[in-house]
Amino acid sequence: MRSERINALLEQYQPGYGLPAGFYTNPDLLPADIGLLEPLWYVAGHSSEIPEPGDTKLVSLFGESVIVVRGSDRVVRAFYNVCSHRAARLCGESAKGLRQFTCPYHNWSYSLEGKVKSRRLEVIFDETFDPDAHNLRPCHLRVLEGLIFLSVSDTPTDFDAAYQPFSDIFRFYGIADAKVIRIEGFSANANWKTLVENTIDPYHVPVVHPNFTRTRTPAYWQAAASTRTEEVIAAATQAEQEMKEWEAALTQLPDVTGVIVQDGEHDDQFRWLVRGPLAPGYQSETIGGKRVAPLMGQFTESDEASVFSNLNPLDSLFISVDHASIFSIRPLAHDQIYWQTTWLVDKDAQEGQDYDTDEVCEFYAEVNAEDFPIWERTYQGATSRAYRPGRLAPQESFIGEFQRWYVRRLRQQVETPATLSV
Amino acid sequence: MRSERINALLEQYQPGYGLPAGFYTNPDLLPADIGLLEPLWYVAGHSSEIPEPGDTKLVSLFGESVIVVRGSDRVVRAFYNVCSHRAARLCGESAKGLRQFTCPYHNWSYSLEGKVKSRRLEVIFDETFDPDAHNLRPCHLRVLEGLIFLSVSDTPTDFDAAYQPFSDIFRFYGIADAKVIRIEGFSANANWKTLVENTIDPYHVPVVHPNFTRTRTPAYWQAAASTRTEEVIAAATQAEQEMKEWEAALTQLPDVTGVIVQDGEHDDQFRWLVRGPLAPGYQSETIGGKRVAPLMGQFTESDEASVFSNLNPLDSLFISVDHASIFSIRPLAHDQIYWQTTWLVDKDAQEGQDYDTDEVCEFYAEVNAEDFPIWERTYQGATSRAYRPGRLAPQESFIGEFQRWYVRRLRQQVETPATLSV
Amino acid sequence: MRSERINALLEQYQPGYGLPAGFYTNPDLLPADIGLLEPLWYVAGHSSEIPEPGDTKLVSLFGESVIVVRGSDRVVRAFYNVCSHRAARLCGESAKGLRQFTCPYHNWSYSLEGKVKSRRLEVIFDETFDPDAHNLRPCHLRVLEGLIFLSVSDTPTDFDAAYQPFSDIFRFYGIADAKVIRIEGFSANANWKTLVENTIDPYHVPVVHPNFTRTRTPAYWQAAASTRTEEVIAAATQAEQEMKEWEAALTQLPDVTGVIVQDGEHDDQFRWLVRGPLAPGYQSETIGGKRVAPLMGQFTESDEASVFSNLNPLDSLFISVDHASIFSIRPLAHDQIYWQTTWLVDKDAQEGQDYDTDEVCEFYAEVNAEDFPIWERTYQGATSRAYRPGRLAPQESFIGEFQRWYVRRLRQQVETPATLSV
Secondary structure (H helix, E strand, O other): OHHHHHHHHHHHHHOEEEEOOHHHHHHHHHHHHHHOOOOOOEEEHHHHHHOOOOOEEEEEEOEEEEEEEEEOOEEEEEOOOOOOOOOOOOOOOEEEEOOOOOOOOOOOEEEEOOOOOOOOHHHHHOOOOOHHHHHHOOOEEEEEEOOOEEEEEOOOOOHHHHHHHHHHHHHHOOOOOOOEEEEEEEEEEEHHHHHHHHHHEEEEEEEEEEEHHOOOHHHHHHHHHOOOOOHHHHHHHHHHHHHHHHHHHHHOOOOOOEEEEEOOOOOOOEEEEEEOOOOOOOHHHOOOOOOOOOOOOOHHHHHHHHEEEEEEEEEEEEOOOEOOOOOOEEEEEEEEEEEEEEEEEEEOOEEEEEEOHHHHHHHHHHHHHHHHHHHHHHHHHHOOOOOOOOOOOOOHHHHHHOOOOHHHHHHHHOHHHHHOOO | OOHHHHHHHHHHOOOOOOOOOOHOHHHHHHHHHHHOOOOOEEEEHHHHOOOOEEEEHHHHHEEEEEEEEEEEEEOOOEEEEEOOOOOOOOOOOOHHHHHHEEOOOOOEEEEEOOOOOHHHEEEEEEEOOOHHOOOOOOEEEEEOOOEEEEOOOOOOHHHHHHHHHHHHHHOOOOOOHEEEOOOOOOEEEOHHHHHHHHHHHOOOOOHHOHHHHHHOOHHHHHHHOOOOOHHHHHHHHHHHHHHHHHHHHHHOOOOOOOOEEOOOOOOOOOOOEEEEEOOOOOOOOOOOOOOOOOOOOOOOOOOOOEEEOOOOEEEEEEEOOOOOEEEEEEEOOOEEEEEEEEEEEEEEOOOOOOOOHHHHHHHHHHHHHHHHHHHHHHHHHHHOOOOOEEEEHHHHHHHHHOOOOOOHHHHHHOOOOOHHHH | OOHHHHHHHHHHHHOOOOOHHHHOOOOHHHHHHHHOOOOOOOEEEEEHHHHOOEEEEEEEEEOOEEEEEOOOOOOOEEEOOOOOOOOOOOOOEEEEEOOEEEEOOOOOOOOOOEEEEOOHHHHHHOOOOHHHHHHHOOOOEEOOEEEEEEEOOOOOOOOOHHHHHHHHHHHHHHHHHHHHHHEEEEEEEEEHHHHHHHHHHOOOHHHHHHHHHOOOOHHHHHHHHOOOOOHHHHHHHHHHHHHHHHHHHOOOOOOOEHHHHHHOOOOOOOOOEEEOOOOOOOOOOOOOOOOOOOOOOOOOOOOOOEEEEEEEOOEEEEEOOOEEEEEEEEEEEEOOEEEEEEEEEEOOEEEOOOOOOHHHHHHHHHHHHHHHHHHHHHHHOOOOOOOOOOOOHHHHHHHHHHHHHHHHHHHHHHOOOOHHHH
């Protein structure tokens, strides 16, 4: 898409209102969108998925197939799934205990650290063959408290600066010592921004998600509105009081509550983390509030709270004292996304004995099923000639922040036109 | 599509021959085609489908979802199916007896007349919230003798001027007092113009539709040719004689026969209405000619005739004394259409007793099945490098008229380039 | 695709390495690719498929439907499958013993030689109707030793010059006196060049095709490398010795061995034919080497050899003494092809008695199944940002030749820009 046309869209944007329709519906915008998303880091899985040397996980990200592998030295690395000879996909599926990567086309093979095995190649090629020019191309990878992050950008953002603020709370909640018990995904016809905006929108929760709504007090949901009507002021006071009472009673991780990380529109990352009390009687973010798995991390009793975090615009991590869930939006086309949910419990918990996988997963499986038609219906509306950017409600202030962040990043893309070509 | 390229296509067009291939096969022409079709009015259904206040019918037209609703005041209105807040589709399906429209995303609700219900919104927003700016966007709607017409254009053509000439005959045939007994549709891979040209082509009827052919005399079909060969002259004389004999015997609506409405290429609308005698012994346009439902409208006996009408290029209404059928072409892409047939009988007729739905519908269900492969095969031919615009036969003079009308309207589009952007 | 962008791709090409990714993955390149392929001749079938007058075979080639028909005079001709009146596809499927072609739309009919039957048309049209302007459009067709070739170009390459060198060997192997016993096809997601490069690549055979590998000696496969390592020199000497021994013992067609046809990059056609010995004990290119059908052509005993030939970049013909197989790549999109295999045996052989069709076909059915995932995986790799044109191995010298041929032809396309429009 030419920068003139993107600029024309950008000029239509009015803060406090939804994005102009073209931001969702124009297929030609996708390269610029991917260009602005690429430098960030995305969750590719959890180190518990590849516990032993030679264990691999294939990950799809922005059209790429990436091999995440634990090496002989137990270090986790990532390589593009492309043979350096004729480009065939090296791996067809995730695997356990590989000794090396062998291309199915001409048997070129590579060590788990990505080095081409050149003994046979030296017979075939003459002395001008340079093995080092034929190693696998590495992909940027970092591990934070067991969470594996990838970036397919040549120049990713500063990982440590981005995620250091999350470390302590993830450590206390035992994320590094968790294990994946289920991964589920499905695709939906919507723009990725439709889903981001839904994911960070508290306004729709009482309407769409009855069980999710019950995990917090009525005041919590109502207080999100920043208007000064009497009802909202009363709810805000009530919610503040509830927060204080919970903090006063808190014995586990008492210094880390409320909003811990919140990027403004001027940050490079789009991140957010908040910890707050559940509704009275709720031990965990589940249907009815009962714990569904053993306590994780350093907890010896429930903190009667949960953590909502956004690691970037496309990945969220929600944590209760006994389990955690990772939500990932993956753009497939301007009007199609893949939505994946990953559930984790403590690595020592025994299925059948300490937890029932269906029971751990039922809460967010229900939330996903409730949101799915909303995504598609909201996207469909954006394709209408009747679409007008609607005024954002006060409870939608996070959406407004995301949109300003997005618009700023897109403007940067337009100013560096090389990034617009595919 | 740039106007230069459309102009290049327009210059290839030669009256009396088929359209150049690009008019059917070029995907980039679709926005200009929709631009020229939009200002017209299209049949969305029949008022019998939404008899009571709060009854709704969802209608798809040029990619739009439109809610047609009977209000508390029994007036029929239409609104774009888009919430004014975050654009979610308000309605997922047609419904009966709604009290209001409620958005599934954030519970914004609207009266059946499209007004936003602002009581709860005033709690959420501050005093700058303007309810009137958040009502549903209305869609142009008119009702003529029970037929509901929509236009998604901001500036539709003059409805009264267009359809006044149809009123009397529709009234006598009882269209307003009919009811819908079946709606069937399917998609086909063809350009919309392929279907228009097929719909108005009498030349193919004796080849493709044996039962349809039998509803008229042999002279009727042959007389359509305007050449002066002996065979055609004899047939035309014979058909004229048949018409005169039928008119002489006619007691019902005797002053309204032959061609009643016929637009030339210079009209804005593309309309047509003709009434003429069926074959001897035929009471209705059915297999074998027997009546399949009670007499409609003001008839006390069969007029042994039928009415063919085109309400615009995409909608036809064919009427017999006992039933009527609406045929609608809806462009989905440059190479895909949706074809829908709606059957009507008198509103007081009782299914099972006065008529059998399968029997009423079998005639045009068969015609549709016979035409379907023709549509696809004709479109496929247009994609070939061997395609040459063929010379139109005299019986195809309606096709020639449609093409001249289309070419004129397209030329107007090109001269107002703003309409070409999507 | 604009010639500037193609030129930019062409400049990235480096002989001896794979093609730049855009040559495989850019959808806009397809018209130029088809433009350069079109002037060549492609196999449409075998004359045994239409033995009698009025027998027809429908063939798809570059998006065209072509009718291949044996006329009343037993001559084989080809016509575009498009009625000259309204362009409907004349024929829906291959047929036996047609008397004429009749269009299903308006009954226009044509002789088997493509002449419009004008008697009834003269009644319909006036005297200005010119029948000769309404005959079917012929498609270039030639038959060589029973193989039917088509070209959809207006100016195809010189057929005789191209295929004269193949005649003698095809005649000795009895291709003209063969019959088709099975045709099988399937589609794959890959660029057509991915498949060409796979088809002419001996390097992958020992890795991907174990039964194919066994049909030749180990030295044969290894000798293909042109490097001068000790192992390769030894293998080449060994292979040369094997060839000599086979030639010395050869009594059937002894003067025609080794490379018979091999185009350089400067030829217009891309052709290749080689005949060489099978592994010891192999009578035919089958699993285990046993003959699976009666001897063909002029053979009275097996030559213990096989013929590999490329008739153009998209069609190959592999011949053993008892059966032959035609392989055809048909581009459907930049990222999709159709792959078809046709098996032939001697026309007098009796199924069940002289051969078992499954047994004749099992060898290349297996090879196809082994190659299919390679095609898709190689194409997928080309879509990755990690793709780099890999260095071609010495055994891939045919690929390098094909690429130089392709690049030269594409450069010619760019220099005649009219051919780039679709």
